[in-house]
Amino acid sequence: MRPIESLQTLERMCHISALSGHEEDMITFMKGEMARYLPECRVDRLGNVIGCKPGADPEGPRVMLFAHADELGFMVRKIEPDGFIRITRVGGIPEKSLPAQRLILRGSRGDVWGVIGPKSHHLTPAEEKFKVVEIKDLFVDVGAHSKAEAEAMGLFPGTPVTYHGFFREMPGGQVAGKALDNRVGCFVLLQVLRLLAEKEIPATVYYVATVQEEFNIRGAQTAAFAINPDLAIGIDGAVSCDTPDLKPESDIHFGGGPVIGHYTFHGRGTLNGLIPNPKLRQYITDVAARLTMPVQHSVFLGGLVDTSYVAVVREGIPSVDMAFPMRYSHSPIEVASLPDIEQLIVLLATAVEGIAAGLDLSRG
Template identity: 45%
Template sequence: MSKRAVKIEAASRERLKKLLVDLMLIPGLSGHEGRVRRYLKRALEELGLETRSDRLGNLIATLPGAANAPSVMLFTHMDQLGFVVRKIEADGFIRVERLGGVPERALPSQEVLICVAEGRDRTGLIANKSHHATTPDEKYKVVPYMDLYIDAGFSSREEALAAGVDIGLPVVYRPHAIALSESRIAGTSVDDRAGCAVIVEAARLLVKSKQRPTVHFVFAVQEEFNLRGALTAAQILSPDIAIQLDLLLATDTPDMGYRGDVRLGGGPAMSLYSFHGRGTLNGTIPHPALVSLFDGTAKRLGANLQRSAHTGALTDSSYVQLVGQGVASIDLGFPMRYSHSSLEVCDLDDLEELTRLLVEGIASIGPGFSLDRDDYE
């Protein structure tokens, strides 16, 4: 490897790290993604890309490419899970409604941010009953979120209202990022600000590529709410191919080994099967052309592409794949530990390799790229 190549990779890594940390520190609950969208809009425009938004709030930028090649929608979601203010008690304590798959057992003692407006947000904490007053039965009980409350320092409902806190306001885990090592980052909303960072860096590299299909970069809204935010963008763009980026469950911790063989730091991952049956009844089985594409790309790069098959989680590709006559879809991603908690963990090495895989794979989609399933099955 040349010294120049090493310098380029080092620069890419630093950009990815900055993008990731910056994005993790911006609150953006589902349906309230404006601050994240404006940051990403600026980042894309710095690359010379024009952006637009649909009425739902999805951010879209299109990079033209070979006219006869299948068009690609490369997308991820920019929202995060959290809460919505449900009630303000007379004594100033705040009750919330859960938005998204928030784990109730991990909520007491968490710091939160009540998103009033930029410069006016209020920090609070989810109260945890004093240990000295906790009965033996209570010590082993998960308190339902409906019974929890937030202490934001207010002494009355009127004081909270005067500070701008009201019914319907978004509340998220207090944004922060922690470097666990040179490559591992912990903190809020790694899901899916890591995916956002990768797409921005991939866009930077694809802009410079002489061979590429038309690529639509989409940062979707409301994935944590109902998994359908990306649908409006797909309906507008009518892509031939949809490549979705999100976490893939790392299974290298003591409690997760039985779930699969995805290792943090082991490289990007490809989902071969996802399904969610608790009321959702959906999932994604990837198009064989894309499995073949990224398998082959990883081999050419000498990269390790991990494989995942799991139930209990899904992405908005489950719905995007059903647009029009059908969109050839695949879920790619990065291993992540502790999903939906206030401290998720990812590895920059995986994000770098995922970016390389995407750029090389997408750039190789030319006019002769077949999406006929009979060519693969």
């Protein structure tokens, strides 16, 4: 079977709005996709979609393979008397990229299209032309002429807001889209499930689409507590540093293969990160070597993902981050490399298929 049969699933996901805490459409989508292959699929109280494929060995390990289904975005905080909308951030939004961006406001009466209004260039003073406007000073134009008109559209403080959906294949085997972080991760999860669905493998595998990763990493913790896996593998994006502005930062690049995380540390606010279980990390590295597949190794300061918290659930869960290289992280349009995504699917499917009772992940 090919690692990717079609990009239609990924394209559909890039047009879904699923702000952290408001992931209903992605929950429905992921549950429907998982149910095509799994005898058991449920949604927990927080919104995590959890599918289970029982292993052939009753004594085999329990594996949690997961990717977050939510996306960063905004929330309406105030409606001005003249109908313009003030918003605040949900997640690590880069304010420098916001003016003139198209948004979807998920009102109680349906989706509302809006645009973040930039100050007219002709009337922008010279001293303002090269400054980043803070989000507190930005506003969204939804076509309302008054607060009452905006409210009649179903808008209110607390309305979830996301970037406008987008997806496009690019030359050179690349794809561009809204929220590739982490729609690609969910896509990889589904493709691994498809490849392994008809195979009898030793391990019992839990395929999990988590919620609220972009909001301080909530869903993965409750899912891991409920599943209590013997090991966990998280799927997310890794910052690709092959663009002119980032080349000094690291060697992660398009075409270099899947990324294995060695170290992440947020370093600001949430002081958390992950140093993976060394034996689990080495196991995946060895699988890649047997496949003669190139892999990249990431040491990243300035971010963290679900796995950082999963690793410390209960008595501790041996965990590792796996990623696809991605450009322009957290911006309205992100870009990823299809060959790297395909290799990540193959690597994860092969690694999960080979996990058995004899896999030693002990320390000391």
